[in-house]
Amino acid sequence: MAKLILSMDGLVLKEIPLNKERLTIGRKPHNDIQIDNLAISGEHAVIVTILNDSFLEDLNSTNGTLVNGQPIKKHFLRNNDVVELGKYKLKYMADLQIGAGLPSEYEKTSAIRSGSFRAQDMQLVEAETRRNTTSQILPPAHDVMPAAAVQLLNGANAGKQLELTKTLTTLGKPGLQVAVIAKRPHGYFITHVEGSQFPIVNGQALDAQAYRLKDHDVVEIAGIKMEFFLKG
Amino acid sequence: MKLGEALDIVVRTDPGLVRSHNEDAVFADAEAGLAVLADGMGGYKAGEVASGMASSMLARSLTNFLAGEACDTVDQSPFSVVASRLVEEIAVVNAAIFQAAAGEPRYAGMGTTLVVACYFDNSLVVAHLGDSRLYRLRDGLFEQLTRDHSLLQEQLDSGMINAEEARYSHNRNLVTRALGVDSVVEAEVGEYPVQVGDVYLMCSDGLTDMVDDQEIALTLATLSPNLPLAADQLIHLANDNGGRDNISVILIKVRGEYAQPRAWWQKLLARFK
Numbered sequence: 077m078a079k080l081i082l083s084m085d086g087l088v089l090k091e092i093p094l095n096k097e098r099l100t101i102g103r104k105p106h107n108d109i110q111i112d113n114l115a116i117s118g119e120h121a122v123i124v125t126i127l128n129d130s131f132l133e134d135l136n137s138t139n140g141t142l143v144n145g146q147p148i149k150k151h152f153l154r155n156n157d158v159v160e161l162g163k164y165k166l167k168y169m170a171d172l173q174i175g176a177g178l179p180s181e182y183e184k185t186s187a188i189r190s191g192s193f194r195a196q197d198m199q200l201v202e203a204e205t206r207r208n209t210t211s212q213i214l215p216p217a218h219d220v221m222p223a224a225a226v227q228l229l230n231g232a233n234a235g236k237q238l239e240l241t242k243t244l245t246t247l248g249k250p251g252l253q254v255a256v257i258a259k260r261p262h263g264y265f266i267t268h269v270e271g272s273q274f275p276i277v278n279g280q281a282l283d284a285q286a287y288r289l290k291d292h293d294v295v296e297i298a299g300i301k302m303e304f305f306l307k308g
Numbered sequence: 309m310k311l312g313e314a315l316d317i318v319v320r321t322d323p324g325l326v327r328s329h330n331e332d333a334v335f336a337d338a339e340a341g342l343a344v345l346a347d348g349m350g351g352y353k354a355g356e357v358a359s360g361m362a363s364s365m366l367a368r369s370l371t372n373f374l375a376g377e378a379c380d381t382v383d384q385s386p387f388s389v390v391a392s393r394l395v396e397e398i399a400v401v402n403a404a405i406f407q408a409a410a411g412e413p414r415y416a417g418m419g420t421t422l423v424v425a426c427y428f429d430n431s432l433v434v435a436h437l438g439d440s441r442l443y444r445l446r447d448g449l450f451e452q453l454t455r456d457h458s459l460l461q462e463q464l465d466s467g468m469i470n471a472e473e474a475r476y477s478h479n480r481n482l483v484t485r486a487l488g489v490d491s492v493v494e495a496e497v498g499e500y501p502v503q504v505g506d507v508y509l510m511c512s513d514g515l516t517d518m519v520d521d522q523e524i525a526l527t528l529a530t531l532s533p534n535l536p537l538a539a540d541q542l543i544h545l546a547n548d549n550g551g552r553d554n555i556s557v558i559l560i561k562v563r564g565e566y567a568q569p570r571a572w573w574q575k576l577l578a579r580f581k
Contacts, residue, residue, distance in 0.1 A: 127459070128478030131468065152473035170478070243523055243545065244530045256530060258541060261548050270533040 115162030325551030341427035350418030405488025
């Protein structure tokens with residue numbers, strides 16, 4: 077379960093589990109989190125929790141609500157967000173244990189109405205799932221590879237460099253001969269796409285399989301020679 | 309042109325890097341103009357059972373139907389004939405999965421997402437449930453044609469969450485409609501005219517959770533001349549980004565027209581409509 081950590085001047089005052097669908101924050105006593113301070117409005121803000129996601133909304137408070145220093149009206153809370161109301165801070169801690177406890181149900185698609193967890197599902201816990209506890213789209217891991225480019229060696233554009241920044245870069249002439257260089261976490265791979273001729277690497281024609289390019293390989297496609305090289 | 313010649317179809321399914329078995333099920337037959345993709349859910353091996361039932365039952369019933377004189381009717385448009393048959397067959401499969409789940413404790417609560425595409429008479433009828441999707445690449449424009457039946461999609465629609473925030477949602481995999489979880493089911497059905505050169509992608513969330521739409525679009529635009537390579541690259545991309553779920557893709561490229569042959573009196577009748 078996600079939780080909030082209430083603090084003031086660096087002093088932790090309270091830990092609040094987000095176990096209600098609506099959790100209200102304000103100065104008046106009927107609030108779920110009562111903060112008895114004049115800078116806090118009677119009904120200051122509310123946190124709505126839907127399953128594993130929580131949303132913070134300012135209830136038109138006099139002094140406003142900040143998240144990570146920015147005033148907000150409505151905000152989708154993310155792990156480690158810091159909410160400020162006057163001098164008080166609430167740190168949002170997403171439940172990173174969901175993944176460890178119930179990985180198969182957690183990440184697997186499930187229909188909302190059939191929500192019961194069964195013991196046998198727990199057997200599927202694997203180290204890999206445990207590390208990836210949030211299900212956000214990860215930024216592609218392509219940065220692991222050093223940057224690379226190809227430099228044209230002949231033809232009208234000889235000397236020109238083509239940076240291989242995208243996951244796929246096409247080379248050649250559509251309809252005649254096309255090859256593609258795929259940028260993957262473990263290297264740059266050239267593959268034949270269309271045409272009767274296959275790419276030639278260091279004088280050898282490739283087959284339909286992807287070929288992993290090495291630094292300073294010379295590639296020939298549709299009569300154009302080019303050198304592949306790693307940068308930096 | 310016959311359907312088998314007009315459509316190029318490539319099917320790939322991969323367990324991904326984390327799961328021990330594959331709960332997706334796929335089927336495609338260019339000659340019948342049919343493609344089915346199901347992403348099963350439910351504990352243990354029940355997900356495989358549900359998705360397997362969905363794809364095999366629909367493959368059998370719809371292949372027969374589409375191969376027959378399905379669209380050769382006078383008083384109804386071919387679309388409504390195919391659409392209503394599709395809904396009927398989905399209801400049959402739904403009941404079968406629901407009953408299997410009720411009769412076997414191990415299968416309790418099993419279900420599956422579904423996306424079915426029927427190509428006929430220069431058009432496409434698609435039915436779907438849950439978060440398995442159909443996309444179309446046409447003239448460089450990559451579009452999602454199905455709208456997910458999911459909590460996240462509902463939150464997006466109601467403006468509760470925006471697309472940027474949705475990337476961080478923890479409620480990613482909750483579907484609001486599925487096959488086999490209830491005694492009745494309401495599949496969403498749509499019809500689209502098809503153009504020569506279109507590329508269609510059907511996929512499970514193992515692809516779309518791992519790879520964003522722009523990368524998918526780039527892959528299809530770049531590699532559509534070589535469909536098997538495009539499908540392999542999509543699987544690679546999902547696995548390179550973590551491969552946390554089963555990944556299934558069906559790619560369908562339209563190479564030619566496939567109008568339904570009509571009798572002379574039907575053509576004549578069409579003029580007066």
